[in-house]
Amino acid sequence: MKSLKLKPDAFLIRNSRVSRIDRQQPGMRAEPDSGTNRTDLALISLGVATTKALKLREAGHTVTKLKQMTRAELMKLGLNKLVVHNILGSGRPPVPPKNLIEVLYANRFTCCVCRKQKRGVIVHHIRKWSETRDHGMDNLSVLCTLDHAKVHTKSELTQNIDEAALRGFKQRWESDIAQMDAEAILDQSRQHHDAWVYFNHQRLFNLAVQNKVKFSDLDAFEVAKRQQLCDRNGFLVPRNLDTGWMYNDGYGPVLYAYVRDVLHATLEKMTIANISDDLERGVLSALLKPGDFILVQGLHSFAKQNSVDKGPGQTTDGIRKANSVSVEFTLDRFEATSSSAHGRWVSGTVDVSSVIRVGTTMSEGGKLRIQGTVLAIAMGFSGFKTREYASFPYRAGVYRVDDFDEDDDSWLDDDDDDDDEE
Incomplete structure (x- = not known):
């Protein structure tokens, strides 16, 4: 099998609060983060970036609480207009949980364009929801906030990321990731x-x-x-x-x-x-x-x-x-x-x-x-597991996910009242 031609940073498979580890092995994470917290996922499903979702949750905000705010209050929190529409129900409905989780894990919570794990990411519709009504995996990509801005910007000075280019980035990154865990097991087996x-x-x-x-x-x-x-x-x-x-x-x-x-x-x-x-x-x-x-x-x-x-x-x-x-x-x-x-x-x-x-x-x-x-x-073998499930509180950057978190059954509801899309 051909060796992967990826930057070392690509092997750190989450983004928020992940510290760099030298010589990080493929398929291993530096430290687990909040990527699977229900509140975070509920916010991400509405177009919020992962880093912003983390800050909102740490400030005590949930989707249920945000829905009770005014448009002006939401904008003051630093949420853009389209996300505000999504939260208040006048934009697109949330990405279904199964599709959201699949695309985030298929991309290791990492931008498929730059592959830089330290950047917050957004789940982006390759073709606009307002045009396709499509939340399917084939229409979802994971982009950092910088490359997400590039997708929505046409510039003569930089290379634009059009639909065809984005689908290419997505396919190559997800294909590379599919090999990472097997590569990590082989690497450990050769060492031990x-x-x-x-x-x-x-x-x-x-x-x-x-x-x-x-x-x-x-x-x-x-x-x-x-x-x-x-x-x-x-x-x-x-x-x-x-x-x-x-x-x-x-x-x-x-x-x-x-x-x-x-x-x-x-x-x-x-x-x-x-x-x-x-x-x-x-x-x-x-x-x-x-x-x-x-x-x-x-x-x-x-x-x-x-x-x-x-x-x-x-x-x-x-x-x-x-x-x-x-x-x-x-x-x-x-x-x-x-x-x-x-x-x-x-x-x-x-x-x-x-x-x-x-x-x-x-x-x-x-x-x-x-x-x-x-x-x-x-x-x-070492490094495949870094989360201490039995310990509480967890280490810094590791968050407990209870069986009955506050909030977020609301993000499971489908809503067809949609106009805008990110």
């Missing part, structure tokens, strides 16, 4: 060679075949074949079943190197979303669908479901739970990659990173359950 503690071998090799991975091209293939760990087509041969874990012999390191190669080659062809800092019911309900691949880092709990301690069938349930969101899967501990992996890293409560294929998402009693199939589990 022995990090993988579990592979779901059947699912992994099936996925490799689907993605047209050529096993014979992998570095460890010839050695694995020579030691009869895989056949000439690259598929694993049956292992000794009378052991606690399938890597429990002298060939374990070679088998690990080969399977790790298969995982790397497969990840290079995949799109994965790192949701470790985004365990929010509303966000994940909008973002995830069956078949998506996600990475979640943090404390996992593993519970054995039977008394089997040798060979296949050591069924174990795994769960990552935080902030009214649970990510659940089942694994076979026989497929652990070492004795420590078998006894510690897929047992009890441990801090690990799991790569999971989403099966179903269900909202139950104010909680979101994500059930899926785990592809691999690693320990020792």
